[in-house]
Amino acid sequence: DTEVTQTPKHLVMGMTNKKSLKCEQHMGHRAMYWYKQKAKKPPELMFVYSYEKLSINESVPSRFSPECPNSSLLNLHLHALQPEDSALYLCASSRRGQPNQPQHFGDGTRLSIL
Amino acid sequence: DAKTTQPTSMDCAEGRAANLPCNHSTISGNEYVYWYRQIHSQGPQYIIHGLKNNETNEMASLIITEDRKSSTLILPHATLRDTAVYYCIVRGISNTGKLIFGQGTTLQVKP
Numbered sequence: 001d002t003e004v005t006q007t008p009k010h011l012v013m014g015m016t017n018k019k020s021l022k023c024e025q026h027m028g029h030r031a032m033y034w035y036k037q038k039a040k041k042p043p044e045l046m047f048v049y050s051y052e053k054l055s056i057n058e059s060v061p062s063r064f065s066p067e068c069p070n071s072s073l074l075n076l077h078l079h080a081l082q083p084e085d086s087a088l089y090l091c092a093s094s095r096r097g098q099p100n101q102p103q104h105f106g107d108g109t110r111l112s113i114l
Numbered sequence: 115d116a117k118t119t120q121p122t123s124m125d126c127a128e129g130r131a132a133n134l135p136c137n138h139s140t141i142s143g144n145e146y147v148y149w150y151r152q153i154h155s156q157g158p159q160y161i162i163h164g165l166k167n168n169e170t171n172e173m174a175s176l177i178i179t180e181d182r183k184s185s186t187l188i189l190p191h192a193t194l195r196d197t198a199v200y201y202c203i204v205r206g207i208s209n210t211g212k213l214i215f216g217q218g219t220t221l222q223v224k225p
Contacts, residue, residue: 004157035213042201042215043158056212090157092213099146099205100165103213105157 003027004106006091012112015081021109023074023091029104031097032074034066035090037108043090049074050097081113118202123220126196132189134219136202139183145206147178148213149187151198151221158201158215161187192223 004025013019023032031050035043048056049068063085065077074091088110092103119137126132138147148163162169162176164185169176175188189196201218 042217043213044215045212048212092157099144099207100163102148102160102163104160107155107157 004091004093004104006089006106006109008109009107010110010112012114013078013081014114015083017081018077018079020078021076021089021091021111023076023093023106024072025093025104026072027093027095027104028071029093029095030071031094031101031103032068033092033094033103034074034076035092035105037088037090039087047076048097055097078111081111083113086111086113118204118216120200120202120216120219122217123222125222125224126189126192128194128223128225129191132187132192132196132221132223134187134189134200134202134221135184136187137184138202138204141182141204142206143182145204147176147182147185148203148205149174149176150201150203150213150215151196152201152218153195153198161200163205192221194223194225197221197223 007022034046037043046060047066052068063080067075088108090108092105094103095101146163149161150158152158164176178185199218201215
């Protein structure tokens with residue numbers, strides 16, 4: 001069992017839909033992350049939030065919009081996605097963003113774009 | 115961040131120790147070695163990390179060579195549930211919290 005909870009587990013949406021992915025942790029962590037994982041590939045970082053502020057955006061297209069409403073919650077808002085955006089979206093958290101503090105991952109949302 | 119090199123795949127007999135190697139010859143003094151694994155259809159699971167000294171926890175042991183250019187993750191008694199992709203990652207201050215995953219080693223534990 002993971003202490004980072006992601007919902008929904010699966011999501012199918014059309015290219016014109018708007019949907020949101022949700023991530024929650026109650027470990028008191030102040031750094032939260034979004035990663036994207038295509039099939040048979042390793043995860044790739046998308047965004048980093050530190051103390052509820054966006055600190056890293058890895059040149060992600062604007063159709064992905066992250067939000068951190070409080071220290072326990074991280075959202076990823078999706079709009080006008082393309083079929084190539086189909087992937088597993090992973091959320092992670094760590095105590096802070098320091099290199100000696102492990103990131104803990106949720107089990108992801110598997111997203112399919114029709 | 116230092117790049118890591120891992121074998122693409124390995125097999126291990128159930129009940130035996132699994133020794134997974136990782137080369138990180140360009141590692142710098144303030145960079146940590148991390149190991150994660152990813153079981154099919156799950157998120158990556160943190161296993162262990164270290165800087166210079168060998169480390170052990172309830173899951174595994176991490177052996178880092180004295181020159182820090184390579185390391186070995188040891189699963190002391192592998193079970194079928196340890197079948198997964200294992201990622202060795204080097205992480206430093208310069209990367210502001212990033213984990214940069216390589217291709218990893220697919221470990222197959224066989225009965």
